[in-house]
Amino acid sequence: MSAHTVGAQPAVATTPRADARPPLRGQRTAWLFIAPFAFFYLCFLLGPSVYMFVASFFDASIVKNGLGNFIGLENYSTLVQSRDFWSSMWHTLQFTLYTVPPLVILSFVFAVLANRMPRGQTFWRLAFFTPFILPSAAISLIWVFIFTADTGLWATAQKWLGSDAPTPVLGTPSLAMVGIAIATIWWTIGFNFILYLAGLQDIPRELYEAAAIDGATPWQQIRHLTIPMLSRTTTLVLLLQIIASLKIFDQVYLMTSGGPGTSTETALVFITKVGFTDYRLGAAAAASFMLFVVIVVFAVIRQVAERAQQKGA
Amino acid sequence: MATTDATGSQARNRRNGVSAAAPAARPSRVATNGGKAFNRITAVVLVVFAVIWLLPSLWAIKTSFTSNAVSALGTQAILEDVNPTLASYSALLGGGDLWNWYLASFITSTLSALLVVVFASMAAFAISRMRFRGRNVVFVLMLAGIMVPADVLIIPIFQMLNTVGLLNTYWAVIFPQVSSVIALFVFKQFFDGLPKELEEAARLDGASNWRIYRSVVMPLSRPVLSAMAIVTFVGVWNNLILPLFVLSNPDLMTIPVGLATVQGSFGQRFSDIQASTILGALPLVILFLIFQRRIVEGVAGTGLKG
Numbered sequence: 001m002s003a004h005t006v007g008a009q010p011a012v013a014t015t016p017r018a019d020a021r022p023p024l025r026g027q028r029t030a031w032l033f034i035a036p037f038a039f040f041y042l043c044f045l046l047g048p049s050v051y052m053f054v055a056s057f058f059d060a061s062i063v064k065n066g067l068g069n070f071i072g073l074e075n076y077s078t079l080v081q082s083r084d085f086w087s088s089m090w091h092t093l094q095f096t097l098y099t100v101p102p103l104v105i106l107s108f109v110f111a112v113l114a115n116r117m118p119r120g121q122t123f124w125r126l127a128f129f130t131p132f133i134l135p136s137a138a139i140s141l142i143w144v145f146i147f148t149a150d151t152g153l154w155a156t157a158q159k160w161l162g163s164d165a166p167t168p169v170l171g172t173p174s175l176a177m178v179g180i181a182i183a184t185i186w187w188t189i190g191f192n193f194i195l196y197l198a199g200l201q202d203i204p205r206e207l208y209e210a211a212a213i214d215g216a217t218p219w220q221q222i223r224h225l226t227i228p229m230l231s232r233t234t235t236l237v238l239l240l241q242i243i244a245s246l247k248i249f250d251q252v253y254l255m256t257s258g259g260p261g262t263s264t265e266t267a268l269v270f271i272t273k274v275g276f277t278d279y280r281l282g283a284a285a286a287a288s289f290m291l292f293v294v295i296v297v298f299a300v301i302r303q304v305a306e307r308a309q310q311k312g313a
Numbered sequence: 314m315a316t317t318d319a320t321g322s323q324a325r326n327r328r329n330g331v332s333a334a335a336p337a338a339r340p341s342r343v344a345t346n347g348g349k350a351f352n353r354i355t356a357v358v359l360v361v362f363a364v365i366w367l368l369p370s371l372w373a374i375k376t377s378f379t380s381n382a383v384s385a386l387g388t389q390a391i392l393e394d395v396n397p398t399l400a401s402y403s404a405l406l407g408g409g410d411l412w413n414w415y416l417a418s419f420i421t422s423t424l425s426a427l428l429v430v431v432f433a434s435m436a437a438f439a440i441s442r443m444r445f446r447g448r449n450v451v452f453v454l455m456l457a458g459i460m461v462p463a464d465v466l467i468i469p470i471f472q473m474l475n476t477v478g479l480l481n482t483y484w485a486v487i488f489p490q491v492s493s494v495i496a497l498f499v500f501k502q503f504f505d506g507l508p509k510e511l512e513e514a515a516r517l518d519g520a521s522n523w524r525i526y527r528s529v530v531m532p533l534s535r536p537v538l539s540a541m542a543i544v545t546f547v548g549v550w551n552n553l554i555l556p557l558f559v560l561s562n563p564d565l566m567t568i569p570v571g572l573a574t575v576q577g578s579f580g581q582r583f584s585d586i587q588a589s590t591i592l593g594a595l596p597l598v599i600l601f602l603i604f605q606r607r608i609v610e611g612v613a614g615t616g617l618k619g
Contacts, residue, residue: 033439040492048469127363137572151387299460
């Protein structure tokens with residue numbers, strides 16, 4: 001974009017504050033440094049975003065070339081009236097509600113406890129963080145196996161606990177999302193755990209010593225010292241977690257493919273189905289754009305919150 | 314992260330009774346006031362959770378070492394099995410699929426990491442160190458790019474790759490992941506923090522921008538370069554949605570896409586499935602054990618979230 005226009009006319013770079021600027025050669029060099037990255041940025045980030053927005057007003061399809069015919073807002077009005085679209089949005093929200101609170105609270109607890117331990121830091125990190133670096137496909141295969149109906153580890157544990165005929169987790173519409181949420185919590189908690197551990201390292205030890213001298217119990221120290229001091233990390237963790245949950249695709253695709261029925265079909269799974277299974281690329285672009293806007297709103301909130309905290313600090 | 318080192322030295326300090334003598338920034342360790350019982354409960358709770366967290370992986374490992382016939386019978390049979398076998402592993406490693414997946418994942422992850430580190434650091438160097446017209450526009454675009462959820466762009470990216478005929482090539486997996494704005498941002502932050510004096514000395518000696526980038530800034534940036542390379546490598550290695558839709562040729566499948574087909578093709582052969590899981594995850598586990606600090610640091614520093 002501007003890379004080309006500016007690079008093409010370096011002659012106009014004479015300004016009143018010429019002493020503050022490097023010579024013309026520096027101008028062109030700067031753009032040469034930026035050009036390779038800018039190329040990929042324009043082709044695979046900015047370009048697709050704009051293309052998606054434009055395509056959402058056309059009846060593009062995978063089977064023919066180009067954008068197709070301009071149909072105005074028809075894609076949007078069809079979506080808004082479609083039950084599948086709203087149910088996919090609801091499932092996304094459902095997944096977010098199931099995963100965000102445990103992921104934030106448990107990771108906080110784990111980090112606070114691990115930080116109190118005199119030994120074993122490497123072990124705790126290994127136990128809680130290792131799942132996070134595994135491919136989603138690997139963790140899904142593990143959990144699908146654990147959730148195997150009747151003979152799987154989960155069902156067997158339920159039998160030990162006294163249930164005669166445990167309901168299959170992934171095969172029951174009302175339970176499937178819970179199963180996906182459990183796998184997700186196991187998989188990604190290490191990320192928040194690490195962020196909280198890093199936050200805990202920043203709390204000055206003197207504060208705890210002062211609190212201890214004042215006779216604060218460990219529980220009071222956590223409540224009145226640790227939690228407030230970590231509020232910055234909590235905001236970050238919370239918003240990152242919400243953004244990640246809105247984009248949920250892998251675990252659903254791999255564990256249930258949106259089933260049973262469409263009971264676990266989340267927004268991005270719905271979008272890929274409309275686009276790649278039904279070949280309705282225009283409609284998929286419209287749905288993508290709506291999800292895109294929702295996620296960007298949270299991303300903006302994150303940036304604003306981070307900036308406000310940096311100023312406050 | 315210097316967690317372990319710092320806590321170690323602190324414990325030593327405390328033993329010597331000099332802990333208060335060095336008030337400089339150091340990890341907080343909770344004062345042990347009124348807390349013997351509390352600390353014991355802490356330890357028990359943490360151990361219980363750690364065991365719960367290790368259980369699924371251990372279960373997968375155990376299953377992968379039983380035979381398909383036994384694992385098909387269910388949990389009880391797997392638990393009682395005392396004849397570990399490498400049958401699933403030798404079957405998988407003897408076949409060609411797994412090696413193809415490894416190759417595809419290795420090529421795409423390595424090339425992406427390389428391109429990200431080179432291109433993003435170059436651009437970050439210009440943004441951080443050079444004054445030029447349009448710099449503000451670049452800066453705004455960079456901040457905007459951080460907020461763009463790349464996964465949601467799968468439909469237009471697919472169309473774009475289709476138009477230029479790159480579908481079913483490794484490039485279709487590599488190129489879209491080169492535009493890592495987060496890496497650019499991390500590099501810029503790092504370069505901003507480097508002292509200007511070194512660069513100015515080089516400039517007085519007549520060094521060009523390229524020379525300063527190559528010979529002054531890059532050598533100073535090794536930690537951040539390797540952290541970003543590893544984070545990118547792991548991210549590309551684990552990416553499912555992009556290769557899933559832009560590669561349909563089984564010979565080009567990456568590990569996540571290959572693993573996604575395992576459930577369907579292996580059916581009830583649970584040992585084979587879990588052995589695939591272990592083998593698919595193994596390279597990253599090894600990488601993690603070697604580069605634990607870098608990965609943890611990189612992940613914590615970038616806020617990259619799967």
